[in-house]
Amino acid sequence: MRVYFWGTRGSLPASITSGAIEAKIVKAIRASRARALETDEAVEAFVHNELPFPVRASYGGNTACVEMRGADEYVLCDAGTGLRDFGGAYMKAKASGGQNLPRVFHLLMSHPHWDHLQGFPFFTPAYLPGHRIHIYGGHADLESIFVRQQSEPCFPVPLRAMRADIRFHTLEPGVEYNIAGMKVACIRQNHPGDSYGYRFQKDGRIVVYSTDSEHKAGGGEEHDRFLAFFSNADLLIFDAQYSFLDAVDAKENWGHSSNLLGVEMAAAAGVGRLCLFHNEHTLDDDALDRFLEDTRAYLKILDGSSRLKIDLAYDGLDIKL
Numbered sequence: 254m255r256v257y258f259w260g261t262r263g264s265l266p267a268s269i270t271s272g273a274i275e276a277k278i279v280k281a282i283r284a285s286r287a288r289a290l291e292t293d294e295a296v297e298a299f300v301h302n303e304l305p306f307p308v309r310a311s312y313g314g315n316t317a318c319v320e321m322r323g324a325d326e327y328v329l330c331d332a333g334t335g336l337r338d339f340g341g342a343y344m345k346a347k348a349s350g351g352q353n354l355p356r357v358f359h360l361l362m363s364h365p366h367w368d369h370l371q372g373f374p375f376f377t378p379a380y381l382p383g384h385r386i387h388i389y390g391g392h393a394d395l396e397s398i399f400v401r402q403q404s405e406p407c408f409p410v411p412l413r414a415m416r417a418d419i420r421f422h423t424l425e426p427g428v429e430y431n432i433a434g435m436k437v438a439c440i441r442q443n444h445p446g447d448s449y450g451y452r453f454q455k456d457g458r459i460v461v462y463s464t465d466s467e468h469k470a471g472g473g474e475e476h477d478r479f480l481a482f483f484s485n486a487d488l489l490i491f492d493a494q495y496s497f498l499d500a501v502d503a504k505e506n507w508g509h510s511s512n513l514l515g516v517e518m519a520a521a522a523g524v525g526r527l528c529l530f531h532n533e534h535t536l537d538d539d540a541l542d543r544f545l546e547d548t549r550a551y552l553k554i555l556d557g558s559s560r561l562k563i564d565l566a567y568d569g570l571d572i573k574l
């Protein structure tokens with residue numbers, strides 16, 4: 254299995270400014286002083302191996318969209334603005350000789366908040382006849398929500414004008430489904446209006462996508478239900494929009510969790526790799542990088558011998574399991 258992140262921000266897209274890009278270039282040139290970077294290869298190696306991530310790159314600004322690769326057809330979680338880039342890449346691959354690419358897309362929705370829905374009207378394959386899109390979720394009224402998003406005065410093209418064959422399916426928690434050759438189960442999560450997390454199994458690998466989910470510290474039955482759902486996942490994609498202080502104080506009951514709770518739950522559930530997700534839209538690349546370092550430091554305090562690997566998702570992150 255492979256997991257590719259097309260969109261990783263939470264709540265709102267977060268574009269980068271020209272000033273932020275210029276500041277990165279200034280830092281990179283300063284760091285390259287007194288270095289003999291005479292060949293193109295030397296420049297590329299220096300940028301890739303020696304510049305810190307927030308200087309050479311960016312965590313990105315698209316909202317939630319994650320592709321589960323390794324299925325028979327396309328499988329995606331959420332239709333945030335990252336879905337537009339996925340659709341663009343698909344169209345490009347098709348135009349450059351990919352005539353035999355699958356034409357069926359499986360889209361699993363965590364919930365219909367804007368940041369998980371707003372990429373769909375810009376998903377080019379949805380406009381193409383001969384393509385099929387299955388949309389799944391725990392919310393029984395998903396179809397009417399998709400129709401409403403593409404209604405006047407919010408959007409000029411109604412859902413019914415999209416020419417792909419679009420079908421909606423309601424999933425029940427506790428049932429195991431087969432979607433494009435992957436075993437898939439879902440769980441209801443604590444979030445305003447409810448949300449659903451998904452557990453995928455394929456080729457002996459387990460990936461859990463669990464975003465927009467507020468967990469409370471202190472254990473209990475609800476906590477155990479999630480530990481069982483996360484158990485032994487090779488990769489856990491976890492809503493860690495908030496710092497610990499935000500989660501327990503100012504933003505309690507806003508429907509999101511903290512990085513520290515993510516570490517504790519991943520460690521307790523025997524997870525191999527934790528990917529912090531639903532990145533706070535007000536944080537810049539330096540702040541997100543500090544957030545990741547703080548999270549890794551917390552794991553060392555919690556369990557110095559832990560082999561849990563921690564990443565912070567970014568647009569373009571490609572995890573091979």
Ligand SMILES: [Zn+2]
Pocket residue numbers: 263264366368369465531
């Ligand atoms: Zn969200």
Ligand SMILES: [Zn+2]
Pocket residue numbers: 364366444465508
């Ligand atoms: Zn939400």
